[in-house]
Every structure is written in C-alpha cells, then in structure tokens.
Amino acid sequence: MKHIAIFPGSFDPFTIGHESIVTRALPLFDKIIICIGYNSEKEQFFPIEKRIQWIKEAFGNNPKIEVESFCGLTVEYCQSKNAKFILRGLRTAADFEYERAIAQINKKMVHELESIFLLTTSEHTPITSTIVRDIIRHGGDALQFLPKVKDPEAYQIK
Numbered sequence: 001m002k003h004i005a006i007f008p009g010s011f012d013p014f015t016i017g018h019e020s021i022v023t024r025a026l027p028l029f030d031k032i033i034i035c036i037g038y039n040s041e042k043e044q045f046f047p048i049e050k051r052i053q054w055i056k057e058a059f060g061n062n063p064k065i066e067v068e069s070f071c072g073l074t075v076e077y078c079q080s081k082n083a084k085f086i087l088r089g090l091r092t093a094a095d096f097e098y099e100r101a102i103a104q105i106n107k108k109m110v111h112e113l114e115s116i117f118l119l120t121t122s123e124h125t126p127i128t129s130t131i132v133r134d135i136i137r138h139g140g141d142a143l144q145f146l147p148k149v150k151d152p153e154a155y156q157i158k
C-alpha cells in the first residue's frame with residue numbers, strides 16, 4: 001500500500017519553513033500532496049494559481065510531490081485521495097494546542113487518519129506567512145523567507 005500524505009495549509013505564501021517540512025517528510029512517504037485550502041469568504045493575499053505555481057517551481061519536477069487546491073473538509077479531501085496521513089509543522093506551543101484539537105477531531109471523524117507532526121528547525125521557527133505578507137505589503141524584501149522561483153519580482157505584485 002502506498003503511503004500518501006496530505007500537507008494542507010493556506011500557504012499565502014508558501015515559505016521556506018513550509019518547504020523544509022515537505023523536504024524532511026519526503027523520505028517518510030511515497031507521495032506528498034500539498035493542498036491549498038481556500039475559503040471563498042476569506043480574503044486572500046496571493047491568487048491560488050500563483051501559489052500553486054510557486055510551490056511547483058520550488059520542488060521542480062519531483063515525482064513524489066503534487067500540488068492542488070481544495071475547498072471543504074480536510075478529512076474528506078484525504079479520503080478522496082486515498083491519503084492516510086496529514087502532515088503538519090509545529091513551531092511553538094501555541095501551534096501544538098491548535099494542531100492537537102484539529103488532529104483529534106479529524107481522527108474522530110475518520111479513524112484511520114493519522115496526523116504526523118514535524119518540529120520546525122530552529123532557523124525556520126519565526127517564519128510565518130503573516131509576517132511575510134506584512135513585509136511585502138509594506139514594500140520590503142521578503143525573498144530570503146521564500147523558496148526560489150523563476151520570477152521573484154512577482155512576489156511584489158498583489
């Protein structure tokens with residue numbers, strides 16, 4: 001049986017912290033599907049299409065990685081992809097409390113789903129999409145926190 005993991009998130013934008021979690025998790029799974037969850041009522045900073053493109057560029061043509069978007073319940077998305085694992089990153093104790101509740105509820109809903117957590121490496125712990133967005137919104141240079149892409153200038157355009 002193939003071990004498929006879903007890495008769900010807003011990824012608005014996908015940072016080097018997210019990239020590191022995926023790279024470190026790759027040896028554990030046959031396939032990782034990075035999926036951008038969206039809520040039509042929630043305002044987004046970067047368009048979904050751009051976020052998908054940047055994530056694909058970050059991982060080149062790695063055949064073990066897929067990138068998609070989804071709207072709805074993560075557990076249902078996992079079932080539709082035959083994925084038994086949800087990958088998440090933990091930066092802080094606050095992350096842990098938030099993730100614990102979601103993971104336990106997800107398991108109540110779909111018993112065979114396991115959430116797998118990787119602790120952030122120390123250099124990536126302070127990086128959040130919210131801070132990166134704030135830097136960009138105010139015209140700063142956030143490229144050191146973002147994976148390499150073909151056209152870095154595009155990060156400056158909302």
Ligand code: ADP
Pocket residue numbers: 008009010011012015016017018021087088089090091095119120121124125126127128129
């Ligand atoms: P969400 O809106 O679902 O929290 P995010 O895009 O903020 O989505 O994060 C997706 C996942 O990546 C979460 O598990 C989050 O804890 C993790 N993550 C976010 N930033 C980092 C980072 N700098 N290092 C490691 N993991 C991170």
